[in-house]
Amino acid sequence: MEIKEYLLMPEETEQAILWQEQHAQKVIHENHAQNPRLVAGADVSYGKHGEKAFSSVVVVDISSGEVVEKATWVGKPPHNYKPGFFALREVPCLLKTFEKLQTTPDVVLIDGNGLIHKRRFGLACHMGLCLDIPTIGCAKSLLVGNHKPLSKKAPIAPVSHMGDEIGIAMRKNREVTYVSVGHKVDLEFAKNFVFDLPVPTAIDHAHNSCSELFKKDQQLQENEKDKNKVQIIATAKDLKSQGLSYADVAKELNNYKDLRAMYGKKFTPRKIRNWLEQK
DNA sequence: GCGACAG
DNA sequence: ATCTTGTCGC
Ligand SMILES: [Mg+2]
Numbered sequence A: 001m002e003i004k005e006y007l008l009m010p011e012e013t014e015q016a017i018l019w020q021e022q023h024a025q026k027v028i029h030e031n032h033a034q035n036p037r038l039v040a041g042a043d044v045s046y047g048k049h050g051e052k053a054f055s056s057v058v059v060v061d062i063s064s065g066e067v068v069e070k071a072t073w074v075g076k077p078p079h080n081y082k083p084g085f086f087a088l089r090e091v092p093c094l095l096k097t098f099e100k101l102q103t104t105p106d107v108v109l110i111d112g113n114g115l116i117h118k119r120r121f122g123l124a125c126h127m128g129l130c131l132d133i134p135t136i137g138c139a140k141s142l143l144v145g146n147h148k149p150l151s152k153k154a155p156i157a158p159v160s161h162m163g164d165e166i167g168i169a170m171r172k173n174r175e176v177t178y179v180s181v182g183h184k185v186d187l188e189f190a191k192n193f194v195f196d197l198p199v200p201t202a203i204d205h206a207h208n209s210c211s212e213l214f215k216k217d218q219q220l221q222e223n224e225k226d227k228n229k230v231q232i233i234a235t236a237k238d239l240k241s242q243g244l245s246y247a248d249v250a251k252e253l254n255n256y257k258d259l260r261a262m263y264g265k266k267f268t269p270r271k272i273r274n275w276l277e278q279k
Numbered sequence B: 001g002c003g004a005c006a007g
Numbered sequence C: 001a002t003c004t005t006g007t008c009g010c
Helices: A013-024 A086-100 A123-131 A187-196 A202-241 A246-255 A257-263 A269-278
Strands: A038-046 A053-061 A066-075 A107-110 A135-139 A156-161 A164-172 A175-183
Touching (some): A053 A086, A053 A202, A066 A086, A107 A123, A123 A135, A135 A187, A202 A246
Parallel strands (some): A107 A135
Antiparallel strands (some): A038 A053, A135 A175
16 A cells, blocks of 8 residues: 655654654544444564564454455564654554555554553554554553553543543453554544454454564574584584594584574584484 | 653 | 463363
C-alpha cells in the first residue's frame, strides 16, 4: 500500500521531544472508520542478540476471520529501544513492511500505545500519521497513566494521565490490553472495536508471523554453524594426520581468523581432541 | 537522587 | 523484545 508520509523522528532526544510535541497536534481524534472489514495487525520481534528485526503485517477480513494478506520484512533494527521513543525502533521496520502490502486495510492495529504517551504521540499515532488510516494502539502494558483495578464486573476502566482520559484498560479472559487512539478513531470506537474483535486478532497473527521468522532465521544460523563445524573438524583431522599434537592443531587453527570467527571463540586442544575422537 | 519505563 | 522447562490446572 501507499505510505502517505514517510515520517522519521530525529534520534537526538531533545529534538525528538519537540518533534513529537509538534506532530501530536496533527493526530485526528475523531472517528473516520465506518463498517471496517479489512483489519491489519502489525508487530516486530528481535533476534537473540538484537542484531536483527523481524517485522510482520497481517490483514484479516473480520467478516470471515480469514487472513487476506501477509507482508514481512527482515533487517537491522534501526535503533535501540528507548521508552517514550519506541517509534525510533519500530517505525522504519513497519513502514518497510506496509510498503510491501498490496491491500489497503480499513483499520490498523499497532502493538504499542497511541495517546497513552507522555506527549500523546505513541507508536500508533506515529504510524497513523504515516499511513493516514484509522489506527488503534493496543499495548500489553502501561507506559503512563493510571486506572482503577479491573474486575469481572468492570473489565474496562479509563486510563488517565495529567487529567486527560487517554485510553482504556481492558481485560478479555486472562489478558489485559491497553487501548488508545492512534489516528482517525475516537476512544469510544477503539474500545468497542477491540473489545468485539474475535481471536486470533490480526495482531495475534502478526505476532505469530514474527515468531516464525525468528525461528526460521535461528534454524538457518544453526545449520550454518553445523556446516562450519564440519569444515573445522575436517581441517583439524587433516592437520592431526600430519603428525601435529592437539596443542599444535589448536594453535594452527587459531591462526585462521575466519575459522575462529565462524566458531565464535578460541580453539582449545581439549575441544579438538573431543571432536576428533568422537568421529 | 530514586523509581518508572510501550517493545 | 530475549533469556528458558517443567509444571500446575482445566
Ligand atoms: Mg511487539
